[in-house]
Amino acid sequence: MTQQQNLLDLKELRVDRGGVTVLDIPSFSLSQNEFVSLIGPNGAGKSTLLLSLLGLMKHQTGTVTYRGGAVSSEAQWLELRRRIAMVLQEPLLFDSTVFENVASGLKLRGLGRAEIKTRVATYLERFNLAHMGQRSARKLSGGEARRVSLARAFAVEPEVIFFDEPFANxxxxxxxxxxxxxxxxxxxRGIAAILVTHDQSEALRMSQRIVVMNRGSIVQQGTPAEVMNHPVNEFVANFVGMETILEGEVVRNNDQQMAVMVAGREVDTIGDAEPGAQVYCCIRPENVTISVSHPDEKSSARNxxxxxxxxxASMGPFLRLQLDCGFPLTSYVTRESFAKLELCEGRDVYASFKATSVHLIRRRAA
Amino acid sequence: MDVILEGLTKAFQLLASLDREVLGIAWLSLKVSGLATLFSLVIGLSVGTLVALSSFPGKKILVSVVNTGMGLPPVVVGLFVSIMLWRNGPLGYLELLYTPTAIIIAQTVIATPIVMGVTIGAMQNLPANLRLQILALGATRAQMVWMLIKEARLPLMAGVMAGFGGVISEVGASIMVGGNVRGYTRVLTTATVMETGRGNFDMAIALSVILLLFCFAVNYILTYIQQRERPR
Structure with a gap:
């Protein structure tokens, strides 16, 4: 990521509220064409970070740089906000027609009437809203309102777009x-994006980088597989869950019986991705079975x-084993099984899981 | 019973014949109260928006004062404006007492807190994040304020109508600062008071009917706009 030129850079950001620092981020950046997901519990500062990048937080200090140019004056912030679109959690539509809503950002930029008309038509079309341009924005369903707020943000043809849980509820x-x-x-359009989400599969599917936040700081960031498989601390581990996430490429698909190549090994799974598709194989630790000798051939586990x-590691009533099978794998075993199998660190074992235990998520190519 | 019947009959004759004096009074009322409402809109909307969008110490007290002002008794305003405009008063040199301008001033004082209070309430009722969304869409500060006003337009219109309804039907201030001078500062309400006092019920009823028509028209327009804006 460093070889690419950063689009947006943030240094030494601090946001204070009522004398308390609610956000403290020494550095954060976004590259061209990059899709980043921000995850973390409520109150972690995810929305505050997005608003700070637009200069919309009171009492914020630090520097924001866009394409290498520092943003400080009010005019520069306005210029920045006209290149970055933001979709907030609520659709926040204006009390007028769907057309007027989608046109609003263009009107603020002083575009000509004819250009607004064609641009709005394009984006109404793209979000399947073409038939409801003249409808009142107050009479839309939740999903329709969301579409309008997305169309409104995309209509300004931004270089970067921020989404603050746009699909909640x-x-x-x-x-x-x-x-x-x-x-x-x-x-x-090659737009760079930051998505705040609570949905991990959404984060996995969309992003090249996941940023985990807690209490106003960035706790960990990295590729989805890095963050999910190698959480830096207990907080991240608990937050992202212990599911094993393996990057792979589909090599075969015979009537939904699929094989995915992961670190030079084939993983059998069920799904409908075409060969060549980039995917994540997600395996829950409770579905991974451990044996010390080669198990019975009649087992239904394909992998x-x-x-x-x-x-x-002890997890209360059971133990968590980290395995190295050429790729990392996590398994839960009961204390009883742990004792019976005489397991310990460094022990050679066989790990198996069913093809149906693998949850497949498509990923964006890095 | 005869008094009412006779009064009504004569009143409608006056109206039907487009009596010059009655029309003159109605026109003056409309002009004076319309201008007062316009001034209160300019002051109330701008100050109200400013107050609603900024935070400063004492804001709560100020908002309470404005809200109290929404129910300002017209006679108190009349007294206050009279003192200010009195020959020896601070603004006496302007020689405005007993002129239509004096009535406009008094009515502006009555209507401004109404418009301002409604503006503050309407602005504060908008979703908290709307301001951020508008700025994120690339609005300048001025564009943002304008968009917020547009979003709050229905309650704001109701506020303006309430202000107009309040001043066109008040009598205390108009009579105190205007003096009910025939053909000069005589408005619908002051004329009604005078004609009733004299026992000229036909004239009083005719004036009242016009006043009621104005009030009805104002409410009808408001209802019409609201229904059109928010069709079921």
Whole structure:
């Protein structure tokens, strides 16, 4: 990421509220075409970070640089805000028609009437809103309102776009459809984006980098696989969950019986991605079975890998094993099994899981 | 009973014949109260918006004062404006007492807190993040304020109508600072008081009917706009 020129840079950001520092970020940056997900609990400062990048927080100090140029005067902030669009958690539509809402950012920029008309038409079309341009924005369903707020943000053709949980409280099919629309436009136009989300699979599917925040600081950042498989501390581990996330590429798909190449090993799974597709294989630790000798051939587990126990941690009633099978794998075992199998760090074992235990998520190519 | 019936009949004759004096009084009322409402809109909207969008110590007290002002008794305003404009008063040299301008001043004082109070309330009722969303869309400060006003336009209109309804129907201040001078400062309310006192019920009823029509028109326009803006 460092070889690319940073689009947006933030240094020494501090935001104070009522004499308390609510955000303290020594440095943060966003590269061209990059998609970053911000995750963390409520109150971690995710929204505050986005608003600070637009200079919209009171009592913020630090420097923001855009394409190498420092942003400090009010005119420079305005210029920056006209290049970065932001979609907040609530749709916050204006009390007028859908058309007027999508046109609002363009009107603020003083575009000509004809240009506004064609631009709005394009984005209404892209978000499947073409038939409701003249509808009142007050009479839309939750999903429709969300579409309008997205269309309004994209219509200004920003270079960067921020999303602050834009799909909260939407039903899964609507959410899915909107995410796909959004993703398509971002790729088509080469827009850099930061997404605040509580949905991990969303973060995995969309982002090249995940930033974990807690109590106003960045706790960890890295590729999704790095963050998910190698959490830097207990907080991140608990927050992201212990699911194993493996980067892979689909090599075969015979009627949904798929094989994914992960670190030189094939993982059998079920799904409908075409060969060549870049995916994450997500495996829950409770689905990974450990045995010390090669298990019975009649087992229904399609995936069997020799490996070595690299770490043992107590998780209350059970133990968490970290395995190295050429790729990292996490497994939970009961204390009873742990004793019976005489497990310990450095022990060679066989790890197995069913093809149906692998949850497949498509990922954006880095 | 005869008094009412006779009064009503004569009143409608006066109206039907477009009596010059009655029309003159109605026109003056409309002009004076309309201008007062316009001035109160300019002052109330700008100051109200400023107060609503900024935070400063004492804001709560100021808002309470404005809200109290929304129910300012017209006679108190009349007294205050009279003192100010009195020959030996601070603004006596302007020689405005007993002129239509004096009524406009008094009515502006009555209507401004109404418009200002409604503006503050309407602005504060907008979603908290709307301001951020507008700025994030690339608005300048001035564009943001304008968009917020547009968003609050329905309650603001209601405020303006309430202000107009309040001043066109008040009598205390108009009579104190205007003096009910025939053909000069005589407005609908002051004329109604006088004609009633004299027992000229026909004239009083005719004037009242016009006043009621104005009030109805104002409310009808407001209702019409609201219904058009928010169709079910």
């Amino acid at each position: 939407l039903d899964p099919p609507t959410r899915q459809a909107l995410t796909e629309d959004m993703d398509r436009i971002i790729r088509d 069997l890998y020799p490996g070595r126990v690299t770490d043992v």
